[in-house]
Amino acid sequence: MAMATTTARIGAERISRRFGAVQALSDVTFSVTERTIHALLGENGAGKTTLIRALSGLDQPDDGWVISRGERVRFSGPREAFTSGIAVVQQELALSPNLTLLENLVLGTEPARAGVIDWRTARVRAEEIAESIGARIPWDRRAGDVEIGTQQQLEIIRCLYRGADTLILDEPSAVLAPAQIDRLLRLLTELREQGNTIILITHKLDEALRVADEVTVLRGGRVVTTQAADELDRPTLSELIVGEDLQQVRAPRTAPPGEVVLEVDQVQLAGRQRPVGPVSFQVSEGEIFGVAGVAGNGQEDLVEALIGLRPCRGGAIRFDGRDITTASVGARRAAGVGYISGDRRHEGLSITEPLVDNVAIGSHHSPPLARRGWFSPGAARRHAADILRRFRVRHGRVTDPASMLSGGNQQKLVFGREISKRPRLLVAAQPTRGVDLRGISELQQELVQARDNGTAIVLVSQELDELLALSDRVLVMFHGKPAGIFDPAEPDARARIGRAMLGQRSGTEVSS
Amino acid sequence: MSTPTATATTPLEPAAPPPEAGTRKVRSIALTVLRTLAPVLVALVVGGLVLQASGINPLAVYELMLTHAFGTREGLAGTLTSATPVLFTGVATAVSFRAGVFSLGAEAGFVLGGLTAAWLAVAVSGPVPVVTVLAMAGAVLAGALFSVVPAALKTQLGVDEVVSTLMFTFVATGLVGWLVNGYLLAPGQANSSTETVPFSLPRLLPPSSLNIGFVIAVVLVAAYWIFLRRTSAGADLHHVGVNARFAAAQGIPVNRVVFLAMVATGAIAALGGAVHALGVVGKFVVGGFSAQYGFTGIAVALLARRSAWGLIPAAVMFGAFANAGTTIQLFDNIPLDIVDVLQGTVMVFAVASFAQLFRRRRSVA
Numbered sequence: 069m070a071m072a073t074t075t076a077r078i079g080a081e082r083i084s085r086r087f088g089a090v091q092a093l094s095d096v097t098f099s100v101t102e103r104t105i106h107a108l109l110g111e112n113g114a115g116k117t118t119l120i121r122a123l124s125g126l127d128q129p130d131d132g133w134v135i136s137r138g139e140r141v142r143f144s145g146p147r148e149a150f151t152s153g154i155a156v157v158q159q160e161l162a163l164s165p166n167l168t169l170l171e172n173l174v175l176g177t178e179p180a181r182a183g184v185i186d187w188r189t190a191r192v193r194a195e196e197i198a199e200s201i202g203a204r205i206p207w208d209r210r211a212g213d214v215e216i217g218t219q220q221q222l223e224i225i226r227c228l229y230r231g232a233d234t235l236i237l238d239e240p241s242a243v244l245a246p247a248q249i250d251r252l253l254r255l256l257t258e259l260r261e262q263g264n265t266i267i268l269i270t271h272k273l274d275e276a277l278r279v280a281d282e283v284t285v286l287r288g289g290r291v292v293t294t295q296a297a298d299e300l301d302r303p304t305l306s307e308l309i310v311g312e313d314l315q316q317v318r319a320p321r322t323a324p325p326g327e328v329v330l331e332v333d334q335v336q337l338a339g340r341q342r343p344v345g346p347v348s349f350q351v352s353e354g355e356i357f358g359v360a361g362v363a364g365n366g367q368e369d370l371v372e373a374l375i376g377l378r379p380c381r382g383g384a385i386r387f388d389g390r391d392i393t394t395a396s397v398g399a400r401r402a403a404g405v406g407y408i409s410g411d412r413r414h415e416g417l418s419i420t421e422p423l424v425d426n427v428a429i430g431s432h433h434s435p436p437l438a439r440r441g442w443f444s445p446g447a448a449r450r451h452a453a454d455i456l457r458r459f460r461v462r463h464g465r466v467t468d469p470a471s472m473l474s475g476g477n478q479q480k481l482v483f484g485r486e487i488s489k490r491p492r493l494l495v496a497a498q499p500t501r502g503v504d505l506r507g508i509s510e511l512q513q514e515l516v517q518a519r520d521n522g523t524a525i526v527l528v529s530q531e532l533d534e535l536l537a538l539s540d541r542v543l544v545m546f547h548g549k550p551a552g553i554f555d556p557a558e559p560d561a562r563a564r565i566g567r568a569m570l571g572q573r574s575g576t577e578v579s580s
Numbered sequence: 581m582s583t584p585t586a587t588a589t590t591p592l593e594p595a596a597p598p599p600e601a602g603t604r605k606v607r608s609i610a611l612t613v614l615r616t617l618a619p620v621l622v623a624l625v626v627g628g629l630v631l632q633a634s635g636i637n638p639l640a641v642y643e644l645m646l647t648h649a650f651g652t653r654e655g656l657a658g659t660l661t662s663a664t665p666v667l668f669t670g671v672a673t674a675v676s677f678r679a680g681v682f683s684l685g686a687e688a689g690f691v692l693g694g695l696t697a698a699w700l701a702v703a704v705s706g707p708v709p710v711v712t713v714l715a716m717a718g719a720v721l722a723g724a725l726f727s728v729v730p731a732a733l734k735t736q737l738g739v740d741e742v743v744s745t746l747m748f749t750f751v752a753t754g755l756v757g758w759l760v761n762g763y764l765l766a767p768g769q770a771n772s773s774t775e776t777v778p779f780s781l782p783r784l785l786p787p788s789s790l791n792i793g794f795v796i797a798v799v800l801v802a803a804y805w806i807f808l809r810r811t812s813a814g815a816d817l818h819h820v821g822v823n824a825r826f827a828a829a830q831g832i833p834v835n836r837v838v839f840l841a842m843v844a845t846g847a848i849a850a851l852g853g854a855v856h857a858l859g860v861v862g863k864f865v866v867g868g869f870s871a872q873y874g875f876t877g878i879a880v881a882l883l884a885r886r887s888a889w890g891l892i893p894a895a896v897m898f899g900a901f902a903n904a905g906t907t908i909q910l911f912d913n914i915p916l917d918i919v920d921v922l923q924g925t926v927m928v929f930a931v932a933s934f935a936q937l938f939r940r941r942r943s944v945a
Contacts, residue, residue, distance in 0.1 A: 398831035414823070416829070441811055443815055444810075
């Protein structure tokens with residue numbers, strides 16, 4: 069696309085950013101014309117967040133320039149970016165629930181006369197802005213009492229109130245219901261009419277196509293394309309986002325699957341965002357069962373139900389034919405269920421605690437670490453040292469806190485702890501998240517080896533490549549419901565899974 | 581999307597040769613002592629300022645206090661006697677703290693345990709050792725049972741433990757008053773109290789009232805230390821307190837651990853009450869039995885931080901304050917309130933995290 073740099077309100081010129089072994093952005097150039105809505109699309113890990121962190125001064129690129137008002141700039145921090153009118157509306161809203169919306173609005177920038185807050189001026193100004201963009205805000209209600217869509221509008225108005233003319237919205241619709249989304253999109257259009265420039269980061273193609281003037285797609289840290297939105301349609305766009313190139317080698321199962329280990333039968337849950345289920349599937353010995361879905365579509369809740377952290381509302385979970393629907397986490401683990409948490413720093417590890425404790429936990433009630441309730445610190449240290457060595461965790465002393473390991477080594481520790489117990493069933497959520505490329509391949513090898521040893525594996529991942537490479541079947545979750553089970557070996561599996569993740573029905577599905 | 585940033589964590593490169601295990605141990609002990617002493621030193625400075633402002637030489641007062649708390653045989657015995665109840669309530673509270681629960685249940689347990697033991701020691705006849713053990717066991721049971729309610733409220737209904745245990749302190753206080761005045765009142769006594777127990781726990785340094793209860797408390801600290809380091813259940817307790825989400829995901833029954841910790845707090849504090857009733861007071865007196873020992877126990881547990889052994893010096897210090905306070909009363913130009921100032925300041929700064937202060941300064945430098 070050929071956009072004259074002079075009209076660029078905000079943009080990037082050949083920006084690169086590297087974190088350890090991961091090249092988060094390579095040579096990214098894009099530009100957003102003044103008074104337009106520009107959608108930024110891409111899978112998780114495509115580099116969207118890194119890019120907006122650079123544009124808003126939260127992070128400095130290794131190479132290249134941020135462009136603001138057609139000029140190369142270097143923001144030393146978010147404050148400087150804000151001074152030039154650029155503000156980010158985060159997904160996690162930062163309002164004080166006990167203050168009214170008006171109080172929240174002026175917080176930190178209270179208009180004062182002789183040290184007393186001038187509420188009248190604040191209110192007049194607030195109402196002016198709200199009216200100009202067609203938002204209706206109940207100014208005197210507490211932020212905690214209004215719906216999240218209103219909170220979000222307030223957050224946007226707050227940016228304008230402080231003088232921003234360029235808004236970067238990070239997945240604003242992820243937390244909204246459909247009707248609220250409509251309102252948000254109307255608001256964005258109105259903001260544009262009022263002369264603001266908007267970058268909209270989203271997973272949802274429809275939204276991008278509905279309101280954006282232009283669309284930029286990122287994949288693997290590179291710009292795939294920048295096009296006018298009206299030249300694009302959904303299938304093209306989803307293909308651009310997901311990509312067609314299968315770089316990874318498949319690691320297909322050689323042995324036929326054995327007995328059924330896990331049977332999920334019409335399970336229903338009260339999920340975090342919405343009810344989940346009913347969902348049914350079976351996983352056999354020596355099989356990797358993948359679960360795909362855009363974050364927040366119920367797969368996280370499903371994982372918690374499998375390990376026993378979230379109660380089922382209906383249906384049954386059977387493990388080796390035994391009903392474990394109401395069994396505790398401890399009972400399931402004792403029966404042979406392993407769990408690799410998607411939240412390594414809070415749930416997978418006790419990050420401030422010594423490595424030895426992190427490895428020993430779960431084994432600390434039984435021989436050789438304990439006998440009749442008496443725990444042997446010496447045996448725990450030997451056990452930990454053995455596992456850390458076997459799983460090639462690069463570590464210092466076993467008494468060092470887990471936080472001293474790199475992300476990849478932390479996850480190898482978790483793998484070691486779980487896989488060394490030789491589980492019948494391993495529930496692995498986002499097992500390679502936040503791990504560098506070499507670490508990823510080592511961890512994936514461990515999964516494949518566990519499978520070859522007969523473990524049944526449920527693999528939940530945001531990385532479609534990973535699912536396609538490792539899984540024997542892939543279940544797609546959408547809005548808490550199963551949207552089909554796919555065979556990743558089929559030639560068009562990636563595109564069909566990608567469509568299903570976005571809620572588009574597809575034709576053939578393999579049966580469970 | 582967080583992939584790139586998450587990998588930017590500390591890489592693992594051995595930066596410095598690891599110090600000898602022995603040196604590290606010494607350093608960590610020194611650090612613990614320093615952390616425990618910091619609030620005390622701050623308190624002494626604040627108290628010194630107050631004294632100075634009143635025209636009294638603080639050093640002279642401190643010397644007097646020190647001499648009377650530790651300098652003589654009688655003084656030391658008095659200090660350890662005063663330390664005994666708060667060592668029990670300190671251990672009691674520390675158990676809940678370990679589970680990450682801010683239980684205030686020690687006061688209720690202490691009072692109920694005291695009454696139960698005083699009543700059983702009079703009501704049951706038999707050889708003194710048997711009656712003593714029975715009275716203590718009864719007290720422990722009473723303290724445990726009473727704590728079941730706030731513990732169940734916490735684990736079943738998510739009722740905040742600070743609220744429930746505080747409210748149950750009032751319930752306990754009212755309950756013992758009603759029981760004593762209604763059923764257990766000793767005839768011919770001026771204040772509401774139970775009948776005097778016909779025996780007393782063995783004395784260690786007669787004629788002082790320092791008794792075997794202090795030894796029991798120290799043994800309890802040792803048992804607590806062993807429990808934490810050498811038992812699987814101790815490891816459960818530790819993990820629940822450090823990171824409950826992690827503990828739950830590893831299969832530790834978090835709610836059960838929290839429940840048991842809260843019940844243990846009541847039971848251990850009740851044992852302290854029994855020791856106090858049988859060893860020092862000789863009966864249960866409504867309103868006058870516990871000088872807020874349960875709440876001082878919270879300060880003891882806070883001051884000891886996460887160290888089991890640290891509970892002993894912390895309790896001894898509060899014992900010294902209490903003991904020296906009675907001495908200071910004899911000198912009419914020294915305000916007795918200085919003891920309260922010192923105690924209060926220690927409590928405030930016991931909660932303060934001095935380590936954080938150091939950390940912040942280092943990161944600025």
